[in-house]
Amino acid sequence: MSDRDTSRRAASARLRCDLLREGFTVAEIAREISATFDIRPRTAWRWALDWPQWRLVQEYQRANEGASVSVSRISEWESWPFGGSQPSTLSRLALAFGHHCGVADLVDSHDLAELQDAERMLLGQLGAVGEAMPPTASAAVADVATRLTKAGADPRRYCDSTVVEVLGAQLAVANSLDRRRGSTVAQPVAMGIARLVVQSMVRECRPSVRRPLLGLAAQTAEFVGWLYRDRSKSKLARRWYNAAMEYAQLAGSDDLQALVLIRKAQMAYDLRQAHRVRGFARCALALSGVGAAYRAEATLQAAKGRLMDGDRIDPNRVIDEARTIAPADDATLSLREATVWLEAGRPEDADQTYQAALSRGLAPRDMCFFEIRRAMALARSGHPETSANLATQGLMTACAIGSQRSADLAFEVNDALEPWSMTTEVSEFRASLRHTTRQRRR
Numbered sequence: 155m156s157d158r159d160t161s162r163r164a165a166s167a168r169l170r171c172d173l174l175r176e177g178f179t180v181a182e183i184a185r186e187i188s189a190t191f192d193i194r195p196r197t198a199w200r201w202a203l204d205w206p207q208w209r210l211v212q213e214y215q216r217a218n219e220g221a222s223v224s225v226s227r228i229s230e231w232e233s234w235p236f237g238g239s240q241p242s243t244l245s246r247l248a249l250a251f252g253h254h255c256g257v258a259d260l261v262d263s264h265d266l267a268e269l270q271d272a273e274r275m276l277l278g279q280l281g282a283v284g285e286a287m288p289p290t291a292s293a294a295v296a297d298v299a300t301r302l303t304k305a306g307a308d309p310r311r312y313c314d315s316t317v318v319e320v321l322g323a324q325l326a327v328a329n330s331l332d333r334r335r336g337s338t339v340a341q342p343v344a345m346g347i348a349r350l351v352v353q354s355m356v357r358e359c360r361p362s363v364r365r366p367l368l369g370l371a372a373q374t375a376e377f378v379g380w381l382y383r384d385r386s387k388s389k390l391a392r393r394w395y396n397a398a399m400e401y402a403q404l405a406g407s408d409d410l411q412a413l414v415l416i417r418k419a420q421m422a423y424d425l426r427q428a429h430r431v432r433g434f435a436r437c438a439l440a441l442s443g444v445g446a447a448y449r450a451e452a453t454l455q456a457a458k459g460r461l462m463d464g465d466r467i468d469p470n471r472v473i474d475e476a477r478t479i480a481p482a483d484d485a486t487l488s489l490r491e492a493t494v495w496l497e498a499g500r501p502e503d504a505d506q507t508y509q510a511a512l513s514r515g516l517a518p519r520d521m522c523f524f525e526i527r528r529a530m531a532l533a534r535s536g537h538p539e540t541s542a543n544l545a546t547q548g549l550m551t552a553c554a555i556g557s558q559r560s561a562d563l564a565f566e567v568n569d570a571l572e573p574w575s576m577t578t579e580v581s582e583f584r585a586s587l588r589h590t591t592r593q594r595r596r
Contacts, residue, residue: 162191166201180254182554188262195262196241197232199251214250221246235268258331258339266342302350309355317355318366321347325374333517336555337381344381347374352397365405372401372410376417383421384519386558391421408443416448419455423462423493424559432459447487450480454490461497469498485514489524492531501534522551523560529567538574541567542583549586561590 166187173183180202188198200210207225214223221243230238231247241247241260248255261269302320305312325347332340356364356371379394395418402410415438422430435456438444444452457472473491480487492507508528516524525548532541545567552560568587571580 162193163201166191166193167204170202170204180252181259184259194232194234194236195265196247196260199255199260200232203251210250214247217249218243218246235264240268256335256339258335258342306350306354309358310360313355313359313363313367315363315366318363318370321351322370322373325370325377329377332377332381332384333519336519336557337384338556341378341381344374344378348378352401356401368401368405369407369410372398372405372407372414374398375401376410376414380417383417383424384557384559386562388421388425392418395421408441409445409448412438412441412444412448412452416451416455419452419459423455423458426462428459428462430459431462432456435459446479446481447484450476450484450487451490453479454487454494457494458497461494467498469494469500469503486511492524493527496527496531496534501531504528504531505535505537518551518555519557519560522548522555522557523563526552526560526563526567530563530570533567533570538571538577539579542571542574542577542579545571546583546586549583549590553590564590 169187169190170183173186178186180199184195184198184202187193187201188195191198193201200207205213207228210228211223211225214228215221227239231241232238234240244257244260248257248260251260301312301317305314305317324343328340328343328347331343351367351371351374356367359367375394375398379391379398382388382394383391395414399411399414402414415434419431419434419438422428422434435452438448438452439456453472453476457467457469460467473494476487476491488507488511492504492511495501495504495507505528508524508531512521512524512528515521525544529541529545529548532538532544545564549561549564552558552564564587568584571583574580575584
């Protein structure tokens with residue numbers, strides 16, 4: 155080991171101890187080590203656990219019965235793609251690091267640039283250790299990477315219903331990764347699907363699979379748009395939403411068109427563009443074949459747009475109307491209702507609605523955003539301490555999973571808490587915001 159490597163290892167050990175005392179997880183420590191010392195992600199995970207290479211060999215063989223690996227092979231895997239050799243068993247390596255490590259944690263943009271689209275998707279498919287390959291036709295499971303690669307190269311010959319099924323299942327995995335671990339983890343998977351479906355297959359596939367593939371293209375483009383939106387890149391989000399609308403129209407799906415219009419209305423609400431909120435919601439409601447869940451949400455979106463424009467409407471009437479339309483098992487509608495209460499100037503009702511919805515549990519990405527939304531309701535209803543504590547909690551999760559949209563909302567809560575800036579809780583929240591700002595500037 156060179157003097158530079160020895161120095162970096164010693165410094166990383168000090169950083170690791172500091173972060174452990176502050177309650178950081180191993181995954182968070184690994185990311186910090188990788189970013190701070192420009193270390194490959196596989197090395198960063200080993201350093202985060204304070205393991206020498208021989209210890210990783212032991213853990214690898216313990217976690218993967220019958221498998222064998224050497225210290226020299228570990229060195230090659232850690233060096234790639236700047237020398238060494240490409241890891242062929244990343245899922246097994248993730249198992250060695252423990253349940254807190256996913257395959258996607260062990261690669262970065264340099265690794266992904268060397269992989270084929272199908273390989274990128276498979277990394278996402280194995281994004282969480284123990285996460286089974288999604289249910290697909292049994293013939294496709296064993297050779298899924300080869301099958302997808304062939305279908306991308308020659309869609310007319312190889313793109314069939316099984317390929318569409320595999321890609322659809324892969325998109326579901328990407329959605330799961332986003333909800334649990336954030337948009338930056340899901341993005342490589344989603345872009346791999348987009349390249350195959352949107353930029354290749356949908357243009358040249360056989361007529362028999364074109365319609366379902368167009369539907370998948372619409373869902374994929376909508377999801378990529380959402381990922382950019384969560385990272386506060388509204389121009390890119392809008393471009394992908396526009397592509398999603400085109401594919402939804404070509405697929406002849408009113409539901410998919412309504413979904414994209416609702417997403418556009420949501421983004422317009424984040425940007426405080428009342429006329430666009432109303433317009434997109436009205437267009438969604440004008441579609442004849444829209445399902446109940448989308449129609450109910452569009453009803454609430456239209457109400458928010460009217461309230462933003464200063465119209466006087468009865469929130470109770472609108473919410474009752476949406477509940478009458480919505481399916482009985484729609485668990486997310488109350489989160490939209492709470493925003494209507496907030497926009498109507500009734501933050502106490504918004505707080506109660508958010509509290510009831512959050513008590514049922516949400517995925518981390520949604521939980522942090524709506525915790526911060528609830529913090530806004532609490533601030534507006536005169537509960538600064540509780541608001542600041544909840545906003546701090548949501549902000550910590552948002553930073554951990556890379557949700558810039560949630561972090562941006564926390565700055566709005568900060569403005570609402572200005573009258574109580576001297577209280578302890580609000581001061582601590584503002585300190586967290588300053589730390590977030592410094593991290594963004596790095």
